Amino acid sequence: MAILEKIRNRTVFLIVIIGLALFAFVISDVISSRGGGMNHPTEIGKVNGKEISTESFRFQVENLLRSVGGNATTMQAVNRVWDENVRNIVLNQQFEKLGLSVEKDQILSVLSKNQAIAQNPEFQNEFGVFDASKFVNYIAMLKSSNPALYEQWRMQEEGIVEMAKQQTYFNLIRSGLGVTQAEAEMAYHQENDKADIKYVTLQYSSIADSTINVSDKDIKAYIKKHEKEFEREAYRNIQYVVVNEMASEQDKQAIKDELVALLQPSIVYNSQTKSNDTISGFAKTNRIADFVAKNSQLPYDSLFVGKSQLPVAFADTLFALPKGAIYGPYEDAGYYKISRMIDKQANGSVEASHILIAYQGSQAANPNTSLTKEQAKAKAEELLAKAKVKDADFAALARENSDDPSASIRGGDLGFFQRGMMVKPFEDFAFSNPIGYMGVVETDFGFHVIKITNKAEAVKLATIAQKIEASDATTNELFTKVTRFEMDANEDVKNFGAVASKSELSVLRADNLNANDEYIIGLGNNRQIVQWAFTKDTKVGEIKRFQTPTGYVVAQLTKKAEKGISTTEEAAPFVKPILIRQKKAELLAEKMKGASLEEIASANKTQVQSANALTMNNPIIIGVGREPKVVGTAFGLKSGQVSKPIEGENGVYVVEVSSTQPATALSEYKAFAQSIENLRTGRASQEVYNALLKASDIEDNRSSIY
Structure with missing residues (x-):
């Protein structure tokens, strides 16, 4: 009904716009169905000539989405x-x-390493060891007695294969x-040979940078x-603008006024008695659950809660x-x-720590769980x-022994909780x-060693x-603004x-x-x-309005670039610094000609510096930084x-080797060989x-289908 109300409230001007837009959409859809717009190939892709069926692909995506629940978007799947x-495909x-x-x-060897299968008593011999023949017999039985479960196994088997x-x-x-x-010996010397050098840089x-000219030709x-x-x-x-549907002041x-009015009694006509009834407001009503159900957009919670479960900014007050007593609106x-205090309960909130010991068959068991119930x-x-x-130290015992995954972080501390949790x-x-x-308590999860650490008051609110959302009037105003823009x-x-600024x-x-992106900054x-x-018919400069869960986006396509080699303009930010450095290196190298370091230093009004105990594996010159080419060159020079x-x-360097200290030869280099x-x-x-992937010929049609 709210949508119909909004449509009725549009001006004639806007209805005409919508009508024209719908007409344009229908026409464009007809045109696109005759060959325009995005192409929809029969396969979602090819890898070295091998097709990936769209139907099979969709089935796999749907299965994955079901298995992860709401923890992945469609494009992530x-x-x-x-x-x-x-x-x-590439590997096969x-x-x-x-x-x-x-x-x-x-296959059986792989299965024997799967804890869930190998530790299942049904597939073990009398010594508790995985028995492959028992597993094979079980699968044969499934094939005849439970075809659906057998099919699941067959798919699992394909993954194992x-x-x-x-x-x-x-x-x-x-x-x-x-x-x-020889490789191991070389690695040893690269790590341990040392060189002392003098250098000018x-x-x-x-x-x-401003003095160096890099042309487009370069x-x-x-x-x-x-x-x-x-x-x-x-x-x-x-480029785009965003107009969010936000509530005005x-x-x-x-x-707030509507909420405050609910505190007071209201007069309601009773058709049965044909008279007016006075209905208690939120401040005085005894039918709390019914009142909240009728007048609130959030459900009534009848549980007692601790202070930590209340909104942080208002916890002390509430x-x-x-x-x-009443507090609000907030x-x-x-x-x-608006909240009303219903009741308070002494010791209604308990703080405790626990150590969970799971056993085979308990809800907290995992493939590595080996304890029987008695052992647990x-x-x-x-x-x-x-x-x-x-x-x-209870926390240390929990970290070392508990099967609760949070124990390693919280040391078994569960914090405060109330009844029903x-x-x-x-x-x-x-x-x-x-x-x-x-004490020790058994639950469906296993055995808990529980320590009660604190108790506190709990409240029922x-x-x-x-x-807080935009009214119809505000929504209409925003729609008009977006449409006009x-x-x-x-x-x-x-x-x-400029139009956006106005x-x-x-x-x-x-x-x-990219074609398969879904996230936009x-x-x-x-x-x-x-x-x-990425639609074929969308041209540079084209503008389109989109509705989002929070409002509207008006976007303009500003550039289309197809697969290929980067243009000069695209590559310039990456290439220009490289070429500037190369040109600087040429200029500096011209200044560094001389028979000795002292002569070069004098000509350039600088000093001869030194660096000691350099190694090939750690080519860092103190005070300068990492210089692998300089250090590598030094190790190739004679003293x-x-x-x-x-x-x-x-920078540019000229080096002279002062001395080298080759590492003492070893009788064998097994440790270095093993490391490599x-x-x-x-x-x-x-x-x-x-x-293999880089060498493959891959046709990717994902963006045409999803």
């Missing part, structure tokens, strides 16, 4: 499923080339990454020489209210509220005895025993609340910013949007705007030899996959 599909193509397959015993193939493939690669004696900062030449570094995906730039006052979490109880009793020892056995123990009391901006597309709107920019997730920017000018990170091998094998999987 899409991107994750895409990455998994691409990875599987390698497996096929190698003739790599996975045998039954390999995939994982086993990948393990085999990457193990083959790792086996070829051994380290030779002229820093790049001695020449102002930048183009650099890009051409380093094309691979400047390959980029298609992107779009937009008048709206806020009206909401907690101190006498029974029957603003909290986007609502105006015995362990809990043992911990209780330790906790009761004088000066025992804990499972019944736990709650009964906490509220029926005095401060300092400890009734609160009526109204959301959109029309004015379309009449002067080259001056979007309308007292701020212009924001979002550059380098300043807006958050807004996939529809990105899709519009007393003067280098040519070296282009370093911070660990480094290589540790990153082998990712680096190999990255190389």
Whole structure:
């Protein structure tokens, strides 16, 4: 009804605009359905010629979204499923080339390392060891008795096979990454050989950037020489204004007035008695739950609460209210509220700590849980005895033994809680025993060693609340403002910013949007705007209005760039500093010609400096910074030899080696060989996959479908 009211309140002028907009939308939809707009291919992508079916892809995305609940957006799920599909195809193509397959015993080997399966008593022999034959028989039984569950297993098996193939493939690669004696010896010397040098340096900062001329021709030449570094995906730039539907001061006052009026009695006509009835207001009513249900946008909470559960800014005031007292209106979490103290309860809030010991089959059990119920109880009793020892550290016992994941952070401290917040056995123990009391309680989660640390008063409040939101009048006014701005901006597309300023709107920019993006700086997730920017028919300069959950956005497409090599303008911010440094290096190198360091220093009115105990692995010159090229050059010189000018990170250098101290040779270098091998094998999987991915021909149509 609220929407209909808003439509009725629009002026004729605005209705005409909407009508024209709808007509334009219908026409554009007809046109786009005949070939305009975004293309919708039958497959969502191809990887080296292998198609990824859109139907299968959608199914995977929907499954993922269901499994994560509301913890991922659609595009996050899409991107994750895409990455998994691409990875599987790229690697499986390698497996096929190698003739790599996975045998039954390999699958069973993987399963034997899965705690949930290997520790299931149903699949263990009399010694408690995983028995593969029992598991195989179980799967065979599923196939005939429970086809649905068998199908779930079959899909799980496919994942296991995939994982086993990948393990085999990457193990083959790792086996070829051994380290030779020469490599290990070199690593030892790079870490331990030392050199003392003298040097003269002229820093790049001695020449102002403004004195160096870098032309577009220079930048183009650099890009051409380093094309691979400047390959980029298609992107779009937009500018936009945001108009949020926010309550005006008048709206806020009206909401507060409406709440205050609810405190007083009201006169209501009774159709049965055909007379007026006086209905008690919030301040005096005895039917609290009914009154709140009828007049509040937030539900009535009949539980007692502790002070820590009240709004921080008003906790002291609310907690101190006498029974029957009223406080408000006050603003909290986007609502105006009025609260009434209903009741107070001494010791209605308990603070406690616990140590949870889970057992197999309990709700807190995980794949690593190995204790039986009897063993868990015995362990809990043992911990209780330790906790009761004088000066025992309960928090330390919790951190070391508790199966509650929060124990490592909070040391078992649960803070204050009230009735209804804990499972019944736990709650009964906490509220029926005095401060300092400890004991063991069993719940569905396992056995708890509980220590009661404090008790406090709890209160029961009734609160009526109204959301602070724009009225229909304010919403209509904002709609008119946005529509007028959109029309004015379309009449002067080259001056979007100036038109926005006249309308007292701020212009924001979002550059380098990629086709699969959904997050826009300043807006958050807004996939529809990105899709519009990448639609084939959207032209540079085009303007469009979008409705968002909080109001409106009017956006203008300011740049379209397709996949390719960066332009001179795009690359300039990255290339120009490099070329400036190179040109400075050439100028400084010209000044550093001489037979000795002293001669070079004298000619440039500077001093000869020294740096001692330099190593290849840690090429830092104290007082200057990291200079790998300078230090590397020094290790290639003989004692007393003067280098040519070296282009370093911070300036140009000429060095002379004063002395070198080669490290003492070792009888063997196994430790260094192992260190190198660990480094290589540790990153082998990712680096190999990255190389395969880079070499793959990938067609990505995600943005056309999602």
